[in-house]
Amino acid sequence: MSKPLRLHSLPGFWLRCLNASLNNNLQALLKDAEAGIAVSEWIIISILSERPGISINDLAHFAGMHQAPVSRIVEKLTQKSLVSRITSAEDRRSVSVQLTEEGTKLRDSLHGVGSKNAEINFACLDDEEYAAFMATIKKVLKHHHFDTTGY
Template identity: 30%
Template sequence: MTTTPVRDDDFLRLDQQICFSLNAASRAFNGLYRVVLKELGLTYPQYLVMLVLWEHGDLPVKKVGEHLRLDSGTLSPLLKRLETAGLVRRERSALDERSVVVGLTGEGTALRERALRVPRRIAAATGFELAEIDDLRTRLDRLTGALDAAALEEPPGPGPGSE
């Protein structure tokens, strides 16, 4: 361990920096997407769902959730809105009646053409080089992995091997 000695007091301020910065960046992204996606009639999470469907084709709700780290509590109402908008269809799977398969309608498929313009506008807005974006993405993914792992270890007991 290369733990640099830092007083809790200082740490509390450092902490605010990183968690807050990440939060702010995420919301700033969201704000820009809101503007750009408005003309497509999509919210940012809806756009993410459409990206998944455009890339992978028809998928059960479960699979969509795995791609986006979202559960049915979030996806069910969201997909219902996409269905109302005429972009997707939902049908019970014949093979497994528990599963609901989400598929693109013609309109949903067609929307992809208009969505192709979105990423360039977003990327341009960041002012970052592609390489830097990629580097940032790598670090963030590593961070996410570490945080998820930690969240699983935190709740049960404060030490190794209780219960």
């Protein structure tokens, strides 16, 4: 048997694998629910349901993504009539985003899908292990100056 790749000794490799698995499972749940949206779109809809009328910058921050892909996702959701953009009357460069009525209905129909995904994927951990796992992730993010305040 050959020696494992050095890549396999790095946490980033395993975190990428875990992230891919979580996203694949969440996409399957969204497909089963006939949501008609991708995981990235679900993330934006979920954030907007809790923080309506936020800017693209803030939306990107809370999604843990860069602004450019978030702008593209918002554009797709706008075309699907799930979100709307509101331009500030005071500063035309300032745009906020909110769910439309149709977007709110979709979000309501998907209530609990994220929790169900976490429950399924982390069933191998007891409550104490899960809490430690979450605390460790947030600790590493904080070390990298990622503000987890408000999450």
